[in-house]
Amino acid sequence: MSEYQHRARKRFGQNFLHDAGVIHRILRAIFAREGEHMLEIGPGQGALTEGLLSSGAQLDVIELDRDLVPILQHQFGSNPRFRLNQGDALKFDFNQLQAAPRSLRVVGNLPYNISTPLIFHLLSNAALIRDMHFMLQKEVVERMAAVPGGGDWGRLSIMVQYHCRVEHLFNVGPGAFNPPPKVDSAIVRLVPHEVLPHPAKDHHLLERVVREAFNQRRKTLRNTLKNLLPADAIEAAGVDGSLRPEQLDLAAFVRLADKLAEHPNAD
Known part of the structure; x- marks a missing residue:
C-alpha cells in the first residue's frame, strides 16, 4: 500500500x-x-x-x-x-x-x-x-x-x-x-530497584560528584574532586584519594556524595 x-x-x-x-x-x-x-x-x-x-x-x-x-x-x-x-x-x-x-x-x-x-x-x-x-x-x-x-x-x-x-x-x-x-x-x-541498595542523601549531589570525578578519569580522585571535597573529606568518606574514579564502586560514590551533603560546598 x-x-x-x-x-x-x-x-x-x-x-x-x-x-x-x-x-x-x-x-x-x-x-x-x-x-x-x-x-x-x-x-x-x-x-x-x-x-x-x-x-x-x-x-x-x-x-x-x-x-x-x-x-x-x-x-x-x-x-x-x-x-x-x-x-x-x-x-x-x-x-x-x-x-x-x-x-x-x-x-x-x-x-x-x-x-x-x-x-x-x-x-x-x-x-x-x-x-x-x-x-x-x-x-x-x-x-x-x-x-x-x-x-x-x-x-x-x-x-x-x-x-x-x-x-x-x-x-x-x-x-x-x-x-x-x-x-x-x-x-x-x-x-x-524497589528499595535502592545504596540510597544517597541527595541524588543530585551524587550526579555532581560522579560527573566531576569522570571529567578527567585518568586523574586521581584527590585531583578531580578538589573543587568539591578536600582530601581529608574524601578520606573521611572511607575512600582512598589516590585512586582513579573507575576503581570506585557505586557505594563509594554515594559515601562521597553524602560527605558533600555535609560540606559547605554542597550549595
Whole structure:
C-alpha cells in the first residue's frame, strides 16, 4: 500500500527493525501479558507493536515522526487497547498515562542520538516503572552493565545502576535493521530497584560528584574532586584519594556524595 510506505529519516535516527527472528526473541524477552500497561517509545513501522498488542496488554506508544502517525493508526488504531501519543519522548510527561505505581513496562528501539538523555528522563519517573527493555547501541549497553575497574565503568554505569538492576540480554547485528546501522546493537533490561541498595542523601549531589570525578578519569580522585571535597573529606568518606574514579564502586560514590551533603560546598 504505497500511501502507507515510509522511508527512514536520518534526522530522527531511524533504523527500522525487520528481522522476524530478532523481533520474536525481543518479544519473548519482554513477555507482555494480558492486562499489563505497556509503553512503546518510537514504534516506527510497528515491528514490535503487533506482538505487544497480541499479548492482550494495554499499549501506549509515543512517536515523534508525524509521517508515521497515519501508518500506525491505519495498522493499529481500530484496537481499543492501542493509544498513540504524537510527540517527543524526551519532553513527555509520563504522569499523563495515569499508570499505577510500578506498573508501566517500557519498550523501545531507541535512536542512538537520544538514548542516554531519554533513559535519564525515564529514571526520573522510576516510581511508575516496573521494567524497561531497550534496543540500544551495544557499547552503550556495555557501559550500563559495566563493573568497577574497567574502561566501560563511568557516569552512565553508576547512575543507571543507582536506580536499576541492569541485564545485558543479547546482541543484534546491523542486518536486522533497514537501513542497517554502522554499529552493533544490544537488548538491555532495566528493572528499577524497589528499595535502592545504596540510597544517597541527595541524588543530585551524587550526579555532581560522579560527573566531576569522570571529567578527567585518568586523574586521581584527590585531583578531580578538589573543587568539591578536600582530601581529608574524601578520606573521611572511607575512600582512598589516590585512586582513579573507575576503581570506585557505586557505594563509594554515594559515601562521597553524602560527605558533600555535609560540606559547605554542597550549595
